Amino acid sequence: MSIDQAPSARGLSTGPRLGSRASREAILLAARARFAKDGFSGSTIRGIAGDAGVDASLVMQYFGSKNELFAAVIASGPNTISRIAEAFDGPEASLGERVTRAFFEVWDGDPGESEPLQALLRAAIGSEQAATQLRDLIQERVLVDLGPRLQHDADMKTRIEIASSMLVGVVVGRRLVGLDALVRQDRDSLVGYIAPAIQAILSAGAHSAQLGVVM
């Protein structure tokens, strides 16, 4: 009945505590990898549980449902958009290269950072529901992180979405589809190819009538 019956007057109680976080994290790790590789509907809870060396029902016990597990995977990623947003600070002449490089570091680098993003992208392309989730994430974060850096300018927002889509497209071609000429390139030479194009998208406003946006 009463809460204060706790054994040693603390929140800690009797049972085993060591395995708890370890299994939970193993599940999250396995789910991250599988969602990134097979998409949402292509991944199964039994498969994830098997990878984590755990029974499927434990996954349910920790995360409630497959949808919540997926949400936990997405939430487990660090705030990548703010890292990309930081690339907007600096001289305009090298804007394309900074943004391109930041994108590759986030999407093409450490699995802990890239796998949740790839999972979200795969799921978003695979189902309308996840697409809404991704859309909202972009909508929120981009406004929060990029808003202060740029004046509210519909044209610049369009340019950012185009440039982002292009960069994501290259990552999709390289990592998800596996186009061989893209896979073979190392990151630096890819940046060499791509940065001028991104620069053309992002800084073209400076050549047109209404400008003074970025700097």
Add this chain to the structure above:
Amino acid sequence: MSIDQAPSARGLSTGPRLGSRASREAILLAARARFAKDGFSGSTIRGIAGDAGVDASLVMQYFGSKNELFAAVIASGPNTISRIAEAFDGPEASLGERVTRAFFEVWDGDPGESEPLQALLRAAIGSEQAATQLRDLIQERVLVDLGPRLQHDADMKTRIEIASSMLVGVVVGRRLVGLDALVRQDRDSLVGYIAPAIQAILSAGAHSAQLGVVM
């Protein structure tokens, strides 16, 4: 036993023929739309059959299996890559615009043309098997259609794959994810934003050391 027992010495025989092609085509149409919308594993034969106003087993009877139905949908699309390849013919100054416009006409236009492509892309992003299928398709067709137009140049092949990935990325952002600033733009203004970037990718070889490729 013998084949020549056919009633009127023709290939035509007794049963109803009207429904045949109509149902087959209705199934193919429904499958095209659903694969494009929900991906491969997200689509069900029962759902496709329901859209076509037909029992699920009829789908099996016509196409044998879900995989073969998918292959039929992919094969039903016209040869889009050759249409894009044609855009490479012409003055180099407007190469970016021609290619960009051709891409949008193919990927963002008539459902009969764009839906098989979107279906293949969704499936390729959703599973490794379909990714191989897409990779092979690109490998074959690009070499066949673009090979004669360009000299065999690894650098140009890389540039083409990058530009294609970028354009596909924009289509994904616009059609599959639904980024609102991209959805709002009409095609012409999108081309206005994007063409210079594609031009930068495709014709940048002319500015670098080893050149003479495109012209």
Add this chain to the structure above:
DNA sequence: GAAAGTTCTCAACAACTGTTGAGAACTAAA
């Protein structure tokens, strides 16, 4: 030792999946 609390597994359910075989419903020829 017993008791309490935690972590985890077993077995099963209900729904849905692709797929199959048998037989209706219909159409055209005899």
Add this chain to the structure above:
DNA sequence: TTTAGTTCTCAACAGTTGTTGAGAACTTTC
């Protein structure tokens, strides 16, 4: 009308899916 051939549906299969509830196995406190 009978017969043969075609188009299509019904009912069911075996497997997999997410999900659930009961109870083992283990750890700490008394």
